Amino acid sequence: MTTTGPRVEEGYAPVTGGVRMYWRSxxxxxxxxxVVHGGFGVVEMFGDVLERLAAGRRVVAVELQGHGHTADVDRPFTWEAFADDVAALVGSLGPGPADLLGYSLGGGVVLRTAIRSPEAVRRLVVVSAPCRRDGWFPDVRAGQESVSSAGLEWMRRTPLYEAYAAVAPDVDAFPALMDKTGALISGDYDWTDEVRALTLPVLLAYADADGIPPAHAAEFFALLGGGLRDAGWDGSGRPASRLAVLPGRTHYDVFAAPELAPVVDAFLTAGG
Incomplete structure (x- = not known):
């Protein structure tokens, strides 16, 4: 008997600022x-989580400006530009909003997309990302501030660089990717008030040994109306948003954890 796997397609979508964003469906x-990767990531970083999620839907993984297959342009990295790129990509998929999932840097990007273009987003999944920069542990913030092309030789020895070099249209652009990423993640931001104004359902997912303390995860969840009261014996007081903490995981493996997929799937299919 012959079996076939899920349908796979790939291509490039013109988004904003002259960027042609690579996508794989x-x-x-x-x-x-x-789905949006973390810093320096490519679509493969999620392992088989994408295939698990694609069992019942179309999953479109993208690569941001200067990442992976997507060539860089003469434009700094900003949360707003990345968010507008993702919103434009969603628009290219057809009528109707899409669900968004982002990890770490990608989590910040999809959160900004929902804030700036709420009409483009049905449900939102933020994995291992805070809603303000001081939500990261202090040592993580210090590490973010040191990200630059000065660390190129160290990065050349990492799986992140190997994955980039395998697909990038210009491997020599990696130092610029490091400098632009460092400038983005070391800049201050606080989206508290904008998060509080969101009306769409949001799933926040973290590792129990993440780069973000559980206290911030709880605070973020509270801004979305979660964790403020008992849901009642019948669950009628349960908020539309959800909080998941995956045990035995860290910031550096939660994105590919097999247990992430069923948590996300249950959230995306809640309420039909």
Whole structure:
């Protein structure tokens, strides 16, 4: 008997600022789920989580400006530009909003997308990202401030660089990627008030040994109306948003954890 896997497609979408964003689609059905990698990442960083999620829907993984297959342009990295790129990508998929999932840097990007373009987003999944910069542990923030091309030789020995070099249209652009990423993640931001104003359902997912303390995860969840009261014996007081803490995971493996997929799937299918 011959079996076939999920449908796989790939291509480039013109988004904003002259960027042609690489995307890879797995599975069929909708609404589609658009997935955004972390810093220096490519679509493969999620392991088989994408295929697990694609069992019942179309999953579209993208690569941001200067990452992976997506060539860089003469534009700094900003949360707003990345968010507008993702919103434009969603618009290219067809009518109707999409679900968004982002990890770490990508979590900040999809959060900004929901804030700036709420009409483009049905449900939002933020994995291992805070809603303000001081939500990271102090040592993580210090590490972010040291990210630059000065660390190129060290990065050359990492799996992140190897994955980039395998697909990038210009491997010599990696130092610029490091400098632009460092400038982005070391800048201050606080989206507290904008998060509080969100009306769409949001799933926040963290590792129990993340780069973000559980206290911030709880605070972020409270801004979305979660964890403020008992839900009642029948669950009628349960908020639309959810908080998941995956045990035995860290910031550096939670994105590819097999247990992440069923948590995300249950959230995306809640309420039909």
């Amino acid at each position: 797995v599975g069929e059905g909708g609404p589609p789920l658009v």
